[in-house]
Amino acid sequence: MSGNYHVQVIGGGPAGACCALRLAEWGRRVALEHHTRAATPLSQETLVDSARPLLESWGLLDLAATRWPGTPRHAVIWGDDEVRWRAGIDTSPGYKVVRSEFDSVLRARAVEGGVDMVTATSPEITAVATGKTAPPSAGTSVTTRSLPKTVALCGVVEGVDTWTDTTVIEAVPEGGWWWLPLEDGSASLALLADATDTRVRGIEGVVEAARESAHGPARTHAPPTWFGMNATPRLRTSRRGEVLIGDAASTIDPLSSQGVEKGLASAEEAAYVVNTLLTRPQDREAVLAHHRAWERDLYEAHARRALAFYAREQRFPDAAFWKTRHAALDPEPSTEDDELPARLAPAPDLVPRTVWRRGNRVLLPEAGWTVGDAAPLSRVADVPIASLLELLGDGASIDDVVAAAAARPELYLSTPKRVEGALRQLYRRGFLAGA
Ligand SMILES: Cc1cc2nc3c(=O)[nH]c(=O)nc-3n(C[C@H](O)[C@H](O)[C@H](O)COP(=O)(O)OP(=O)(O)OC[C@H]3O[C@@H](n4cnc5c(N)ncnc54)[C@H](O)[C@@H]3O)c2cc1C
Structure with a gap:
């Protein structure tokens, strides 16, 4: 424990490490408390090309683009049984990151930038970036919005010899498959399924049915064991005035491959928020309200996109996964020019x-x-x-x-x-x- 810190950031994933670094660069005394929690079986994640400006602004583009080149081909089996190659992917295959290495680099950069990896005794501000698991002060933060309860059933397939150069997203009645081949001949496989449906039918029942319906790699590949984790998109707020960052503030649909990108955006805004709280303590409530609204808007934009993507799949109207997600989509406001009143x-x-x-x-x-x-x-x-x-x-x-x-x-x-x-x-x- 050490004292005299402006900020304690808890959790050194992309969101926490980047926010801590930015605040240290701005001259703040920053303590970063990090514990590596049990890893999930998914060692790598993909980032789509929309992450480019943020990777660039955080000085991470070279690292993401060269250390782990993106998968050359991206396929979508969605709306019908046809395999479609995603447009534009040949010019921008996105990025693939080995998360443990990526996160270590970010924490090392934070330390080089002046962040201390310690627990502060009485920081002026606490920022929580502990990921999608409940923050340390779980009792004081609440989920304020969420999409239908979702579980990610994940596993690793060894000795892969087909679909080795292709990331695949595929819709089946039980939910959405996600396939990511890795350089060592293995592949990550995950099924995003409805949590209630999975509780009723059991993990084995759901994945077996989902495999039989698949046309892509999930049909012919199965990991020896499945690992289930909560993947419900949801928004949280802190009741105690802590600044929530990244997945601690909101989680989004994993199929979007934008969780890390959102974490980087959230880290930047949180750095402004924390620095403003330190500079203008008299405006604390107004600044925290601004931050809650900022995170809410970001979450809602992602939620709308995810539901619109699910709306493009209409083959399984009676399946629990699709029924609940289609029902959650508000009708789009008209984009046609409104007839305006004369005055x-x-x-x-x-x-x-x-x-x-x-x-x-x-x-x-x-x-x-x-x-x-x-x-x-x-x-x-x-x-x-x-x-x-x-x-x-x-x-x-x-x-x-x-x-x-x-x-x-x-x-x-x-x-x-x-x-x-x-x-x-x-x-x-x-x-x-x-x-
Ligand atoms: C199945 C699945 C697949 C996904 N695939 C993708 C993908 O392909 N692309 C993508 O961009 N996103 C993906 N995501 C989302 C992505 O993983 C997250 O959005 C991203 O990791 C959020 O970053 P973060 O820094 O907020 O949290 P995290 O990355 O979770 O980092 C939080 C860190 O805090 C540490 N920690 C936790 N509790 C404490 C504590 N009490 N004290 C100290 N340290 C603590 C943890 O060990 C962890 O290192 C996926 C998510 C799921 C569930």
Whole structure:
């Protein structure tokens, strides 16, 4: 135990190690407490190409791209029995990381950057990055949203001689198969299944049925033992004001291959949040509320994408896995141009709410607005909402606002199309109403 630390980060996976490093780079005294928990049988994970900007900004792109090259081919068997090669994969095969090595590199970088691998006695802030298992203060954090309960049934297949260069995602009535061949001639295999269905039918019953329905590698390969773990996408918040990062804040559908990417994004935002809490302790509650909303929006964006992906598979409408996931999908809001009222005005329930934007190493407050529990906004399509509200007054037409905007110094770079687009977006979000 040691004292005099600004921050204690608990858990040295990608989210915790990166957040700790960033805070140390910003001059904070950071303690990182890490215990390696029992490893899962899945030694490697894939990252899709959307992770590239974050890997780049964390200085990890070279490592991810060269030490463990991505699988050359990615196949999807989804919606029908055909094997489809994923578009664009030939130019960007994504990345494959050996997690134990990747995480060790991240912790070593944190230590080089000034982080101490110790338990702090009385840190000013505690940040929890213990992964999808409950954080140490489990009693004080709660799950606030979740998708249908999901279990990942995983195992390792040895001596693989087919599907050796192809990652495969396949839909079967029992759920989704995930296949990842490794360089040593083995492969990781996982079935994402409905947790209730698995409890009723048993692991053996579910995997055997899922193997018989498969057309891809799961049909011909089976690990000697299956290891089951909770893989329910869910959002947690801390009741004690700890900053939750990465999977401790939210877990997403493993089939997305974006958990590590989300952890890196979460680490960056958490570093801003912690640094702001240390700099502006008087704004603690507002900054923590901002952080909860930020993590909630990230989780919800992933949840919507996952459910939309499941909606593309309609062959098994009576299977428990698909029934529950299809039922959880809210209908998409219309993307067609809305017919706007002739005159617009601020919605009656529009209220001011501070927005926290990234500044130089801290979050800075900015005047924003919201309705209901929607995330507050200060700008839309980069147009400041304050100016639009001023131009709208008690009510104005789009043409009037666009014409008046041209004469406003802060809006003169916003084209008429952008101003109109901003008004449409605000109307669609319920921030504006007919006058
Ligand atoms: C079956 C499955 C397959 C997946 N496949 C992929 C994939 O292909 N690609 C992808 O991007 N993501 C994948 N994910 C998700 C990915 O594993 C996580 O999103 C990612 O590991 C989150 O990083 P993290 O740092 O938040 O947590 P973790 O990586 O879980 O790190 C938390 C660390 O904290 C340590 N720890 C735990 N408790 C304590 C404690 N009390 N004190 C100190 N240390 C502690 C743990 O040992 C661990 O090292 C998958 C998940 C599952 C379940």
